[in-house]
Amino acid sequence: MKKMLRYVAAVIAFCFLFLLCGKFFRYILVDDTSSYTRITFHEMYEQDNIDILFVGSSHCYRTFIPEILDKKLGVNTFNVGTSAQQMDGSFMVIKEAAKYNNIKHIYLEVYYNLAFNAKEDRNLMTQTYIISDYLRPSLDKMIYLLNASSKEHYINSFIPARRNWAKFFNADYVKNLIDKKLTRDYKKYEYTYVTGDTERYAGKGYVENKTAIEKWNFFSESGWTKIDINNISSDWLQSLKDIIEFCNKKEIELTLVSAPMPCFNLVASENYDEYIAFIQNFISNSNVDYFDFNLCKEEFFPNDSTLFYDISHVNCYGAEKFSNLFADLVNGNISKNELFWDSYADKVDNMEAAVFGISYCNANNEDGGCVKHCKIISSCRDDLEYKIIIKTDEGKTKLIQDYAENKYFNILCDGHGILNILYRSKESPNKTNLIEIAY
Numbered sequence: 001m002k003k004m005l006r007y008v009a010a011v012i013a014f015c016f017l018f019l020l021c022g023k024f025f026r027y028i029l030v031d032d033t034s035s036y037t038r039i040t041f042h043e044m045y046e047q048d049n050i051d052i053l054f055v056g057s058s059h060c061y062r063t064f065i066p067e068i069l070d071k072k073l074g075v076n077t078f079n080v081g082t083s084a085q086q087m088d089g090s091f092m093v094i095k096e097a098a099k100y101n102n103i104k105h106i107y108l109e110v111y112y113n114l115a116f117n118a119k120e121d122r123n124l125m126t127q128t129y130i131i132s133d134y135l136r137p138s139l140d141k142m143i144y145l146l147n148a149s150s151k152e153h154y155i156n157s158f159i160p161a162r163r164n165w166a167k168f169f170n171a172d173y174v175k176n177l178i179d180k181k182l183t184r185d186y187k188k189y190e191y192t193y194v195t196g197d198t199e200r201y202a203g204k205g206y207v208e209n210k211t212a213i214e215k216w217n218f219f220s221e222s223g224w225t226k227i228d229i230n231n232i233s234s235d236w237l238q239s240l241k242d243i244i245e246f247c248n249k250k251e252i253e254l255t256l257v258s259a260p261m262p263c264f265n266l267v268a269s270e271n272y273d274e275y276i277a278f279i280q281n282f283i284s285n286s287n288v289d290y291f292d293f294n295l296c297k298e299e300f301f302p303n304d305s306t307l308f309y310d311i312s313h314v315n316c317y318g319a320e321k322f323s324n325l326f327a328d329l330v331n332g333n334i335s336k337n338e339l340f341w342d343s344y345a346d347k348v349d350n351m352e353a354a355v356f357g358i359s360y361c362n363a364n365n366e367d368g369g370c371v372k373h374c375k376i377i378s379s380c381r382d383d384l385e386y387k388i389i390i391k392t393d394e395g396k397t398k399l400i401q402d403y404a405e406n407k408y409f410n411i412l413c414d415g416h417g418i419l420n421i422l423y424r425s426k427e428s429p430n431k432t433n434l435i436e437i438a439y
Contacts, residue, residue, distance in 0.1 A: 030160050032133070033180045034194050036061070037082050040205045041134035042189045044080055050101040051075035054205070055093055056109025057085040059259040062313045064107070065323040066204035072327030079205030081109065084127040086117055087239035092144045094243060096135055098250055105253040108243065110290075112258070112275045118233045122149050133160055198309075208316035211309035217437045218264045218357025219419075220311050224375065227269050229278045237282070244286050256283065258292040260301055260322060262308045263348075264356040266294055268377045272344045291329070293322065295340040295347060300325055303351060311357075353380040355423050355435050362413060370413035372439070376421060378407070384423050392417035403429075411439060 032038050040061070044050070052075055054064040060081030069077045080093050090108060097103060122128070128148045135141045145158060167173045185192050191201045199209045247254040256279060266272045272294070279290055293301065301307075307318030314322060328334045341347040356379065360372040376386055388400035388409055393416045400409050403424065411419075419437045424430075 030133075030164055031177050031180075033177070033186055035130065035134075036194055036201050036207055037130045038134055039189050039191065039194065039201055040080060040082070043204060044078060044097060045100065045136070047076065047078060047101065049076060050078045050097060050103055052077040052105045052107070053094070053097055053101075053103050054079040054081065054107050054109070055085075055090050056081045056257075056259075057111050057114055058083050058207075058313060059111045059261075060085070060109040061205050061207050062209065063109070063259040063319050063322055064326070065202070065206050065208075065319050067202070067206070068320065068323040069327055072324065073330060075104070077204070081205060082127070082130050084114065085131070086114060086127055086148075087236045087243070088119070088144065088148060089128060089131045091239045091243050091246070092131060092135070092140065094246065095140050096138075098246075098252070099138075103250075103252050105255070106247060107255050107257050109259055110240075110256050110279060112227060112272075115232045115236045115275075116228075117236060119147070119149060119235045122153075125149055125153055129160070129163075202316075206319070208319065209309045209313070210316055212306040212315055212317065213262070213308050213310070214306065215435055216262075216264065216305045216354070216356045217435065218262070218311050218359075218377075219437050219439050220264070220357065220359060221361060222265055222268075222311050222359070224268065224359045224361050226271050227275050229274050232278070240282070244283070244288055248287070254288050256288060256290040258290075258294055260293045260296060260307075260314060260318070261312055262305060262356065263303055263351075263379065264311055264359075264377055266344060267348060267356060267379060268359050268375070276344065291336070292340070293326075295342075295344060296325075297339065297341060297347075298351075300334070300339055303354075305356075348379055351379040353384055353423070353425055354378060355384075355386075355421055355433070357435075358419060358421070358437050358439070363410075365410065371410040372413055374409050374411060376407040376423075378423065380425075383425050383427065385426055385429075387422040389420040389422070390415075390417055391420065415439070 052069070052073065054060050054077065058081060061079050062081075064077075064079050064081075066077045066079055078097075080097060082089065082093075085093075094106060125148070128145070132141060132145055146154070180186060184190070191203070194201045198211045199207065202208045244254060276292055276295075283290060301321065307314055307321065309315035325334075325339075329336070329339060341350070356377045358374050359377055360374045363371055363373045365371045378384055385403040385405055386401065386407065387403045390398045390400055390411065392398070403422075417439060419439055421435045421437065422432050423435075424432045
């Protein structure tokens with residue numbers, strides 16, 4: 001009996017020392033001094049009760065402003081979005097929040113570009129670790145990490161310091177990290193240490209950005225490809241199904257939402273309605289609703305590039321406008337029929353003619369050199385003519401195309417300058433518009 005007690009005591013002592021060493025090495029090796037998620041989860045655990053929870057990727061934590069929604073809805077709301085949050089991560093966050101709160105309603109953001117992630121394809125586990133690293137120990141957390149990836153990631157998953165083990169021999173790194181972690185702001189979870197010139201953590205999970213895009217000057221690869229719903233991951237769908245079943249069991253109302261994005265991406269894809277139809281069909285036999293704010297009529301959420309800070313996210317001005325609009329919808333001050341178009345195609349058809357930017361993909365020309373194969377992204381596909389002029393950094397001007405319906409052209413990959421896109425309606429050839437895009 002005594003031998004058995006000594007054995008149990010030894011096991012307990014080993015586990016204690018293992019955990020203590022793990023905490024020590026994590027402290028000196030893992031740099032989370034600029035992590036929004038660390039503060040978000042700390043605040044989540046500090047809440048008396050969360051009535052409404054917003055869950056999802058950066059489209060969630062940059063869009064829903066709890067400060068506004070608390071006042072407008074008269075309840076305590078919290079935003080627990082994380083960067084590139086996968087659907088299994090959303091499920092983990094929902095289960096964790098539900099342990100400590102009597103949640104009445106969850107709004108789950110379903111950004112289409114994350115629906116194609118399969119667990120077997122995960123190499124960088126950042127999206128998982130920025131959630132798991134700040135969860136309290138639990139069986140759910142262990143299961144989440146075991147199921148989130150293949151076995152080769154298990155050591156890094158359960159021993160965070162192992163991810164930065166090479167830094168142990170970098171004395172300057174260790175010293176600088178310890179100095180940062182000894183500051184009052186870090187120890188007290190103050191917001192100031194994760195605040196930049198244009199971006200700051202603004203409380204209860206919301207991150208605001210003051211940058212504004214001027215005059216639709218997007219030049220990006222992101223708008224080139226169509227949305228292939230046939231490649232939506234079965235892992236993503238299973239986790240979404242698990243969330244629906246969990247919320248039903250816990251009697252938590254669940255609504256899926258898509259945050260507003262710039263027209264650039266969705267107009268370029270030309271088939272966003274297929275994704276909307278897919279989501280609607282998936283939830284058709286459930287009691288789950290779906291609000292896609294990309295269908296907003298312009299009088300409620302303007303087609304204005306200055307409400308966004310990049311090709312995908314609203315800035316603080318867009319988030320403020322959205323949060324007030326969202327509250328009006330939830331409070332019944334406006335109906336779905338008033339707010340939304342029936343389809344994204346309807347929305348595009350009713351837009352004023354406009355150019356939203358240039359999408360490109362790299363290709364080889366006939367000589368084997370690299371060119372950017374460019375496409376003009378515009379709201380009106382049949383009514384516009386385009387004139388394309390290049391002004392290089394060296395001061396040279398070159399006409400690529402006089403007014404014509406063609407939207408496609410090539411530029412050299414190593415070239416730099418300004419693309420002047422002049423466009424006009426064939427019905428009003430004397431009225432021209434200009435957009436300048438750096439490339």
